[in-house]
Amino acid sequence: MTSPLRNFDPPPDPLLGTQIAGRYDLVRLLGQGGMGRVYLAQDSVLGGMLVALKTLTQTLPDDLTRRRFEREAQACALLSQRSLHVVRVSDYGFTADGLPFYVMEYLEGRTLREIMQPGPVALHRFLSLVRQICLGLRQVHEGLVIEGRHQNLVHRDLKPSNILVQEDASMGELVKVLDFGIAKFLGEQGTLSVQTQAFIGTLAYASPEQMEGRELDARSDIYSLGLIMYEMLSGTHPLRSNATSIPSNSDSFAHWYRVHNQEQPRSLKAIGGTAALPAAVNDLVMSCLAKQPADRPQTVDELLKALGQVNQSSSPDLGATIRVGSAPAASETASISRADTEVVAPAKLNEPQKPKAKAKTTTESGTKTSLTPAPTQPLRLPDRRLLWGGVGVGVLVLGFGLLSAFNSKPKAPITATATPVATDTAQAAPNADLQAKFRDSLIKAAEGDNAGAKADCEAVTAQDPESALGQTCASFLAVQAKQWQAAIDRANAALKLDPKQAVAYNNRGSAYYFQGKMGPALQDLNRAIQLNPSYAAAYNIRAAALQSQKKSREALQSCQKAIELSPRYLDAYNTCGNIQGSLGAWNAALGHYNRAIELGSQDPVAFANRGLIYNKLGDNQSARSDLQKALDLTPADNSELRNQLTSLLQRL
Known part of the structure; x- marks a missing residue:
């Protein structure tokens, strides 16, 4: 039976x-x-x-x-x-x-829960990971425009298993916030627009107000993040630090309701192994765990500011060192290839609206003005910011039938005056702080914070100028200074120390591009992409190099890949707009410039490019408005661009 x-x-x-x-x-x-x-x-x-x-x-x-x-x-x-x-x-x-x-x-990597299993996270790593969590959370709290109405948002289920950490070949560890299944839209005043009668969330990481079913705002997520930060630094949950005292019903709602509302966590400084923790970090984490929302940091921006101050004042040696070009210890590794995770360029999900059709625009004399004939070479804009890990080639006004004055050759390289580079391959491994600053500079650039990226890179160069990371940062700074040969020399030194440094290949390829040496440029950029298939900046300048060889279709695919990999990469939208313009796809170009302006509304070249497209479409009123805006935004010391914009406005 x-x-x-x-x-x-x-x-x-x-x-x-x-x-x-x-x-x-x-x-x-x-x-x-x-x-x-x-x-x-x-x-x-x-x-x-x-x-x-x-x-x-x-x-x-x-x-x-x-x-x-x-x-x-x-x-x-x-x-x-x-x-x-x-x-x-x-x-x-x-x-x-x-x-x-x-x-x-599709994301391959490890959750924060898995990363914390061996024990507490080193301070330098903690600062980098938490900063990235905060950057993602800040976008959540800024809310969304849904059906024409702005709505704020809270995550409501922030916990270690909902935070994924990827190993990125150029950025190091890249954090992704997951699972918005119970995220809650808020009303205009920040209160819940609809209340649910059942508890929603994870008991161990819920805020006191969430346990009570009260109205939530961003401070509820900050409490959850405080629990996570405490656990990252101590290896234990702040409200169950003594595992032997946890009753059998410790997973019950009643138990967690009591501890979140009544139990006070021990100070991090009182826990063994955290004696060297900076007081500012202890105070920040403990403030996030306040029972009353009014006693916590009120916004994620406050957390980011405090984390930045800690990072600046921290000791330069914050943990074990990792040799450049070698894998981290087994417990710290993750298998990932972001190149295999991309599907459709996110820009397609929120395609900028095309302009409404307008009547034929005329000048005072009644005839339409067209800024023609067509140039064949791109304009070089010497003042344009050059993003870390890449160059802002997306803003080059690549000629497609707009103005013959833009038919200029690449500028001659500025003579380098940098100190001689080191050639000794027996380099000491950079310490963890150096790695963290290098990684942060890349992430900041990808987020559009070029000033922060440059500051971090300058710190790396000052701290260890002869290491592979120091030489790589020096090559970037030389590119920013338009010292092309110095950039090449520094990249050569970095690659001698670390032949698999994708960023150095990208910097050298960028310098070759601005020297007009497209063959070596493409060779280096292709190598950077081979080493790191998720390198958006390399795809972007590769697109510009291909476009200069009149390979527009290949160039368009390359810049579109850059957008897929980095949806907020302003210069990639400009690059795609330039290429679409060269193909005569005016409306497609306009859509890319619109998106570039959404991402960087103070960028004069994006306005100039869009104005030129409006001219091609016969809308000289919009063209004049954009060109004037570009002129207003152009710094007074950039006489070259100001003169060209003034000339364009006079011709309209």
Whole structure:
């Protein structure tokens, strides 16, 4: 007789092995929660690219569940356009059975929970990871425009397992905030627009007000982040620091309600192993754990400011060293290739609106002005910021039938006066602080903070100028100073010390590009991409180099890849706009310039480029407005650009 207590295998997943929406082949289940399942899938339309596909678990979801799921996808899609630190969504649809699904980038790496398992996180690493969490969280709290109305947002489920850390070949560790399934939109005054009667969240990481069902705002997420920060530094949860005292019902709502509202966490300074922790870090973390929201930091910006002050005052030796070009210790590694995680350029999810058709614009004499004939060479703008790890080539006004005055050759390189570079290959390994500053400079540049990127890189160069990282930073600073040969020499020195330094190849390729040496430039840029397939800056300047060789189709693919990899990369939108213009695709070019202006509204060249496109479309009123705006934004000491803009305005 068969025992009625025998174990039954779970029923097979009906979706595994099937194809969703005629393109996504489901390979295996990655994970599941109360509302949805996440599958590893291959996108057959994009050559089998790996993606993550999330669908609802309920066979017949109610309308509220469907709306919540749709809002989750919408929030991720919009937020990921503004931050590198939010998982990117590329598609939304329905299965054959009517279940909604959405498609995300496939992320390989480790959760913060996995990273913390061996023990506390070193201070230098803590500062870098928490800063990135804050940058992603700041975009969440700034909210979204949904159906024409601005709505604030709280995550509500911030915890170590919802924070993924990737190993990025150029940025080091890159943080992604995950799981917006229970994120909550807020009303205009910051109060919950709809209250739920059931607790939603994770008990161990919920704020006191969340446990009580009160209205939430950004300070609730700050409390959750405080719990995470405490655990990162101490290796233990602040409200269950003595594991032997946890009662058997420690996972009950009543237990966590009591500890979040009544139990005071011990100071980090009182825990063994944290004696060397700066007092400012202890005070910051403990302030986030205040029971009353009014007693915590009020915004993530306050946290970022405090973290920056700690980073500046920290001792230069904050942990174990890692040799450049070698893998970290086994417990710190993660297998990742971001090149395989991208699906569709996020810009396509929020395509800028095309201008409304206007009547033919005339001058006072009644005839339309056109800024022609066509030039064949790009204009070089010497004042333009050059992003760390790449060069702002997207702002070069690549000629496509606008003005013959823009037919200028690349500028001659400025003679370098840098000190001789070191050639000794027996370099000491840079300390952890050096690694952290180098990594932070790359991340800041990718986020558009060029001033911060430059400051971090200058600190690296000052601290250890003869290391591979110091030489790489020196090559970047030389590119910024338009000292092309110095940039090449410094990159050569870096590559002698570390032949797999993708950033050095990119810097050298950038210098070759500005010298007009497109063959060596493309060779270096291709090598940078080979070493780091997720290197957006290398794709961007590679696009400009290809465009200079009249390989417009290849160039367009390269700049579009840069946008896929870095949705807020202003210069890549400018580059794509320039290339689209060279192909005569005026409206497509206009869309890219619109997006560039959205990302950097004080960028004079983006306005100049858009103004020239308006002229091609016959809208000289808008052209004049944009060119005047560009002139107003151009620094007084940039006489070359100011003179050209003035000439254009006089001709309109």
